Amino acid sequence: MPASHGAPTRRHVAVAIGPDADPDLGDAVRRGGGTVVPLAQAQALIWASGPGDFPTSLPDSVEWVQLPSAGVEAWFAAGLVPRESAVVWTSAAGVYSASVAEHALTLLLAGIRALPTHLGATSWARAEAASARVDTLRSRTVAVIGAGGIGRALIPMLGALGADVLAVNRSGRPVPGAVSTFPTAQIGAVWAHADHVVLSAPATAATYHLVGPRELAQLGQSSWVVNVARGSLVDTQALVTALRENRIGGAALDVTDPEPLPDDHPLWTLPNVIITPHEANPPGLMRRAYAAHVSANVARFAEGAALDSVIDTVAGY
Amino acid sequence: MPASHGAPTRRHVAVAIGPDADPDLGDAVRRGGGTVVPLAQAQALIWASGPGDFPTSLPDSVEWVQLPSAGVEAWFAAGLVPRESAVVWTSAAGVYSASVAEHALTLLLAGIRALPTHLGATSWARAEAASARVDTLRSRTVAVIGAGGIGRALIPMLGALGADVLAVNRSGRPVPGAVSTFPTAQIGAVWAHADHVVLSAPATAATYHLVGPRELAQLGQSSWVVNVARGSLVDTQALVTALRENRIGGAALDVTDPEPLPDDHPLWTLPNVIITPHEANPPGLMRRAYAAHVSANVARFAEGAALDSVIDTVAGY
Structure with missing residues (x-):
């Protein structure tokens, strides 16, 4: 029985939280087996804000710094992360992707299962009229455009x-x-x-209007276009035209162009459109995801295990 | 390189389809590597209807019979499946569960991601008012009541x-x-x-009003109740009361009691309710799922591999 192997050896971890005390992160540190202490006595610093307030020098006791962002360019740009450092720096890379991927899956499923029609119905017979359109993702082909953190989190969900x-x-x-x-x-x-099609690519010159008239014309009459990336990836006018002419199944957009979408925009009233207001990752869920990451990394630090999302201080990411 | 191993040895399979010619099943048989022939020359019979028209005796050439139902009690009750038989009988057990599980997941995600509010919104600011309620399934606990085919298909999706x-x-x-x-x-x-909570248990005396006032009172203010089983599992009056008093997050129901839900029923107009008209597995998707099962089983038969969903003719299921 594995009970005789005993628990992994944990060392005591003294953790500072900055720039201010944060009860949720304090709980997260304690769940991971750490104790919250002032920075001067800390082995680890958990940061909850941007690079602006970050201390320009760290006490020698600090062995590990956890930053709250997935991308840490701003920290390097501000000269806060030395290329050669005895300190281990970790980011929140990958931490916030799961919620956006879950939102994309929700939008796609809601579309193919005809929820835009059902949620407006007030009669069983009217609701049943949409049943013939109900489809499944099983054995369907879904293009995931952009296979960064969000795409890589979404693919196993679709699988x-x-x-x-x-x-x-x-x-x-x-x-x-x-x-x-x-x-x-x-x-x-x-x-x-x-x-x-699910769009999860960054907004760049190369992805501007990635989905336009030509691309929409190649999709099928029951195809859904889901955008959880940035509004600029879709040519909104071309999308409205395709939707009006029923040339695609529908569009589910967490991001729009323009954004916020004006009250009189045709996307609000077209059937087979789902709009959510850029909330694939609302602040409450981000805080919760960061706290879970902190808790897991504190536990790893306590056990002497490799930390998650270690920053390569030479490469700068 | 595995190319040198060659393809598995396939024997030719002569397959009859009954009671009538069915182009979709014919395609499925051919995709699996079979040829459609009259019953008198067939090694296998793929059945697409109930036990009523089933032949009372099969030609000696028939080695395998595929039935289209997940539950095959009616076939045994009609005396069509001998306890001792040189013929292999297969059912469609498990074949239709995936679509119902996908529907349950869709309803749960739509609920926790506030789609009932979003799909009625026609302004970004109004939509944003729901953002604080948006939640994730990550690290949340979901009770799956009834772990038959649907529950077992749903659990890895939730995972x-x-x-x-x-x-x-x-x-x-x-x-x-x-x-x-x-x-x-x-x-x-x-x-x-x-x-x-997701309900996926059969309707029996033991599951009648499984979710009533006492159970609803123990759920949380943001809990969703999803029912893809049968309407009778939920005490509708108690559910309406809990929803009116905002004591749970919401209810997403593919089945209702009474069903169909009358036009003037309060569930149609309560916020945080999603109603779909018993369409977790519409006929088109069932036909498609059966065809995929037939195709895969014909391919297995051709390769001499074990068939899927073999019926235990002694046990009767």
Whole structure:
């Protein structure tokens, strides 16, 4: 019986939280087996704010700093992270992606299961009229455009539902869980093969109006377009036209262009459109996700295990 | 390189489809590597209807019969499946569960992500008012009441989203993927520990009004109740009261009591209610799922592999 192996050896961890006391992070530290102390006595510093207030020098006792952002360019730009450092720096890379991926899955499922019609219905017979349109993700092909943190969190969720995923990333290097991975340069081959499309790529010059009239024309009459990335990835006017002419199944948008979407915009009243107000990752869920990450990393530090999301201080990310 | 191993040896399979020619099943048979022939020449019979028209005797050439139902009691009751038989009989057990599980997941996600509010909104600011209620399934506890085919299909989907599952079944025998499994006799311990509840148990005397005033009172203010089983599992009057008094987060119902739900029923107009008209598994998706099962079983038969969903003719299921 494994009971005889005993628990892993834990060392005591003295943890400072900055810039201010934060009860949720204090709880997270204690759940991980740490004690909250002032910075002068701390082995670890858990940071809960931007680089602006960050101490310009750390006491020698500090062995580990946890930053709250997924991307840490601003910290390097501010000269706060030395290239060579005895301190281990960790970020929150990957920590906030799961909620956005879950939101994308929710939007896609709500679309293919006809919830926009059902949620407006007040009679069983009227609701039943939509039943013929109800579809499943099982054995359907979903293109995930952008296989960064959000895409990589979404792919196993789609896999658990039996969908086949086509991933698109810059390099075309195979993404785990995807049936095929296309480099961005070959994205033109994806539209005609996808039953549905989820946009999770960053907003860059290369992704501006990535989905326009030509791409929409290659999608099917029951295809849903889900955008949890940035509004600028979709040509809104072309999308409205495709929706008005029933050339695609629908659009589910957590981000829009323009954003916020004005009250009189046609997207508010078209059927088969789902709008959520850029809330795939609301502040409450971000705080909760960061606290869980802190708790897990404090426990790893206490056990002498490798920390999650370690920053490469030479590479700068 | 595995190419040198060659393809598995396939024998030719002559397959009859009954009671009538069915183009979709014909395609499924051919996809599996079979040829459609009249029953007199067939090694296998794929059945697409109830026991009423089933042949009272089969030609000696028939080695395998595929029935289209998940439960096959009616076939045994009609004396069509001999206890001792050289023929292998297969059912469609498990085949239709995935779509119902996907529907349950859709309803739960739509609820916790505030889609009932969002789908009625026509202004960004009004939509944003619901953002504070948006939640995630990650690290939340979901009770899955009834761990038959639907429950067992749902649990890995919830797992992929990071939820912890409490399963309830008759025996209490641990269900794979669940954090804990409770026997029905101890279901009273489940309500206070679950953030959300999904009902996927059969309608029996024991499950009548399984969710009533006492159970609803133990759920939390943000708990969703999802019912994809049968309307009778929920005490509708008690549910309406709990929803009116905001004592739970909401209810998402694919089945209702009474069903169909009358036009003037309060559930149609309460906020935080999602009604879908008993369409977790609409006929089109069932036909598609059966065709996929047939195709896979024909391929297995051709390769001499074990068939899926073999019926124990002695046990009767």
